[in-house]
Amino acid sequence: MNNTLVVPEAELYYEVRGSGPLVVLIGAPMDADSFAPLADLLAGDYTVLTADPRGVKRSKLDPGGTSRPAQRADDLARLIRHVDAGSAVVLGSSGGAVSVLALAQGYPEVVRAVIAHEPPLDRLVADGDELLAKSEKLMADYLAGDVVGAWQQFFKLANLPVPDEVVEAMFSGERDPQQVAAEHFWFDHEMRETITWMPEVQKLAEAHVIVGIGTESVGQLCERTSSALAEQLGVEPTRFPGGHTGFADQPGPFAEALCAQLVEVGFHPGAQRA
Template identity: 80%
Template sequence: MSTYEVSDADLYYEVRGSGPLVVLVGAPMDADAFAPLADLLAPDHTVLTLDPRGVKRSTLAPGGTSRPEQRADDLAALIRHVDAGPAVVLGSSGGAVSALALAQYHPDVVRTVIAHEPPLDRLLPDADELLAKSEKLMAGYLAGDVVGAWKQFFQLANIYLPDDVAEMMFGGDRDPQQVAAERFWFGHEMRETITWLPDVAKLREADVMIGLGEESTGQLCDRTSTALAGLLGIEPTRFPGGHTGFADAPEPFAAALRTVLGARGETRP
């Protein structure tokens, strides 16, 4: 556990194990969300996890924000700092967008990027409608309607969440650090993430895989992931679980990831 200073942020990161480098990254998910998966991979991989800029233990200079290209710069700096790359990078959700930006802007530090369910709304034909709904829920959250905004978020994502569960998860007294990370997502990460447009030509030059949860059929990120895979001329690779399968079912997810890594020669003999 350590921190690394970049131009406008102090990045919290953790390194486990030894062997070929695997980076696990989310947005807004922090290092703790990937800890169980990282522990499973650590016996034969060096595993780097981190809190994205402005989230939890990674501090950000006043007025700073979190665009995919900034998060890509952060990842590149950390990979060079730990001096164990080039890396296989598994990014999930907003972290998948970070990983794609890394492959696009810093191809020298990556071997393979596995973009698990990137929420790239602008790839879809109904992008304007989707983005308008996102603007509404972001404004609602920042105005204080926390539970209502989260309900809209899950409805837009086509992920079923009962109202009583939403109230339990996002209402009442909560961990201030988690609330701060949430607010940063709605104020500084979400818009920048879902409106990012990848350079498909550059990504075709890299080893990019699109990951998709086996339980994500019909969800918004199923649509965005499938759209990007189509543009890249590849088929999505299925992983156990849904959008957060890496955290909800780390053991089968780790087994599936090991299969992918083994097929690419990214395991220690």
């Protein structure tokens, strides 16, 4: 089922598949399509909710609006209540991991657990100020028109092994206008709000938070930020197949790992809503 929900300053596009306990898959800036293969694999045993974050692709944003983690958390809480399939286990990846942490802090009543997969919380690491300064530069370069240069800086900062010539091929020439619009929104309205967000550790310690890291993310920035979060929460990170986008690159193995976590928190396949 595809539908929309009006929320403060935005109209959210969302999709619902399957039946059973509610599982939410969310990203930022990734849209619902990025999670479709994983959602399809889960839908035989669970009700699966995916959505485009506010301002991205099919989710409209009022003029002048922005996308802060607290807003995205409120959006998720409203979607979960609207779908009315009980409390949810919510997996967020990248910026979506920051969204679900904010959800656990502000709306614990709507979640059974949250899985924060590689949240880019730069302020949690020792060189956070330096990282944020470099991010400010690449955001400014992107918005000034140096798209390829900004992405090259981004991948180097994240320690993602993408050669410059590959980045140039990916982000130059004719491109999907909708994808370009979502990308511009990320650099202009989402990225800064996401990477500068600071968790309230005491509130998160009272929630069921699973910190996920990709098995192929060793040495990358998001492994560092995720490990720092796990240390502050006093939990051991859970390794998921693949790297930063393992949910999309390896949906089958990722689904198996995710299902194991769902059972761990009491979400058994095909069970009645809680």
